[in-house]
Amino acid sequence: MPASDALEGIQACVFDAYGTLFDVHSAIGKHQHRLGGRADQISLLWRTKQLEYTWIRSLMGLHADFWKVTQDALDFALDRHGINDPELRADLMEAYLKLDCYPEVPEVLSMLKDGGFRLAILSNGTPAMLEAAVKNSNIEQFIEKNFSVEEVGIFKPDFRVYQIAVDGLGIRPEQIVFLSSNAWDAHGAAAFGFKVTWVNRFGQSKERLPGKPHFTIANLLELPNLLG
Known part of the structure; x- marks a missing residue:
């Protein structure tokens, strides 16, 4: 047609x-120098878990807004890579507001x-x-x-x-x-x-x-x- x-x-x-x-990957991109060679992997995992959490929460009937879901997904990604840096976490979330x-x-x-x-x-x-x-x-x-x-x-x-x-x-x-x-x-x-x-x-x-x-x-x- x-x-x-x-x-x-x-x-x-x-x-x-x-x-x-x-x-969506520009948030990690702004702080890539702080993550080294893991930056791309972390960004991809962050995005993957973010989407998964929206689908799972919808199926469970337990809604949380996208800001909360984005935080939770980032926490998962950082934890998976053994990163415990509250300042970096805060900076990445701030960067997500300025994609x-x-x-x-x-x-x-x-x-x-x-x-x-x-x-x-x-x-x-x-x-x-x-x-x-x-x-x-x-x-x-x-x-x-x-x-x-x-x-x-x-x-x-x-x-x-x-x-x-x-x-x-x-x-x-x-x-x-x-x-x-x-x-x-x-x-x-x-x-x-x-x-x-x-x-x-x-x-x-x-x-x-x-x-x-x-x-x-x-x-x-x-x-x-x-x-x-």
């Missing part, structure tokens, strides 16, 4: 935050805004975390609304999360193109009813999950042409 047909009637672009707009956005993000958001699309974020992050990340990247002028899972108290890919954007923007799911670099999130959003573009930044293999992203792109620079 041509992109022009699949994306006909799109009014809004809704973005996942972490890994899609913001580089770098990917280089193309401001340009693409500006193009989409000029093209008449409404832009929003739908994220596991808390409102305070999202506000800090958006402000740090100087993209607040493009984003109409930061939607947080804290409105429903459960993490993605629960359908109640995706409904937040529908209700908040006042448009139908099929009028929203949802973008995520997390394949599981892209599948969840597609199963919910969004038009979905998977931003496969790292050349990951396709998941075997319900729902199927309508398009796959390598980075957000491909999005304006996709939307026509």
Whole structure:
């Protein structure tokens, strides 16, 4: 199906935050010199446990906000590597509030805004975390609304999360193109009813999950042409 047909009637672009707009590994990157050769391993483990904890807490029905989950995941990663450094831990958590956005993000958001699309974020992050990340990247002028899972108290890919954007923007799911670099999130959003573009930044293999992203792109620079 041509992109022009699949994306006909799109009014809004809704973005996942972490890994899609913001580089989750930039927090460790800011303090890489303090971690030496273990920095990449710690960053990957931190991210892996962070996501695992969101899924497990959702299944258990024992929600904690993303700030708490991020702290717990970092503690696990540091403990796994035998690091007990409260000052470093505090600095890494502070760095998570100031993640770098990917280089193309401001340009693409500006193009989409000029093209008449409404832009929003739908994220596991808390409102305070999202506000800090958006402000740090100087993209607040493009984003109409930061939607947080804290409105429903459960993490993605629960359908109640995706409904937040529908209700908040006042448009139908099929009028929203949802973008995520997390394949599981892209599948969840597609199963919910969004038009979905998977931003496969790292050349990951396709998941075997319900729902199927309508398009796959390598980075957000491909999005304006996709939307026509």
